[in-house]
Amino acid sequence: xxxxxxxxxxxxxxxxxxxxxxxxxxxxxxxxxxxxxxxxxxxxxxxxxxxxxxxxxxxxxxxxxxxxxxxxxxxxxxxxxxxxxxxxxxxxxxxxxxxxxxxxxxxxxxxxxxxxxxxxxxxxxxxxxxxxxxx
Numbered sequence: 001x002x003x004x005x006x007x008x009x010x011x012x013x014x015x016x017x018x019x020x021x022x023x024x025x026x027x028x029x030x031x032x033x034x035x036x037x038x039x040x041x042x043x044x045x046x047x048x049x050x051x052x053x054x055x056x057x058x059x060x061x062x063x064x065x066x067x068x069x070x071x072x073x074x075x076x077x078x079x080x081x082x083x084x085x086x087x088x089x090x091x092x093x094x095x096x097x098x099x100x101x102x103x104x105x106x107x108x109x110x111x112x113x114x115x116x117x118x119x120x121x122x123x124x125x126x127x128x129x130x131x132x133x134x135x
Contacts, residue, residue, distance in 0.1 A: 003046045003082050004109035012060065012105055013037040014068035034072060041076025045109075049081055052088035055114035061097040062105040070094060073109060082111055090114050 019028045058073055060066075074086035083089070091114050099105055 001046070001048065001050070001110060001112060002108065003048065003050075003077070003080075003111050004041060004044055004107060006040070006044055006107045008103055009040075009062075009105045009107050012062045012064055012069060012107065013072050014064050015071040016068055018072070037072055038076045038079055041073065042079040045077065045080035045082050047081075050083065050111050051113050052084060053090040053114045054083050054088055055091040055093075055112045056083075056089050057093045057095070057110040059095045059097075059108040059110075060106070061099045062107075063098060063100050066094055066096045073107070077109065077111065 013034055017031055018034045020031045021028055056074070056077075058070065060069060062069075070092070071086075074083070074089065077083045078086055
C-alpha cells in the first residue's frame with residue numbers, strides 16, 4: 001500500500017543530520033531540519049495502521065547517500081502511526097534515482113504486512129550470472 005508520495009521535496013534529510021550537540025549543557029538535541037522532515041512525513045502519510053511484520057519499499061529521487069535516508073523515513077512512519085516500531089520491519093527495499101536538482105526530488109513509500117519471512121529457514125541463495133557476477 002502506498003502510504004507516502006511527496007514530489008518536489010527540497011529537504012530530504014539524512015541520519016547524519018539527526019543530532020546536534022549543545023556544549024553549554026553537554027547534551028545532544030534533535031536538529032530542527034530532522035524534526036521538520038519527520039513532521040512532514042507524519043502529516044503527509046496516508047492515515048492507516050498496518051499490522052507487523054512490515055515490508056517497506058522506499059523509492060527516492062535525490063542526491064543523498066541511500067543508507068542515511070532510511071532511518072528518518074522509518075521514524076516518520078512510526079510518528080504517523082503507519083508502523084508501530086521500525087524494529088518490526090523485516091524486509092526493506094530502497095530504490096534511489098540520482099537527481100541533483102532539488103526541485104525534482106521525490107519520495108514514495110510503500111508498506112505492507114510481510115508474513116512471508118516465516119517461510120525462510122535459510123538465507124536466500126545468491127544467483128550468479130555466467131560471468132561470475134551476482135544477479
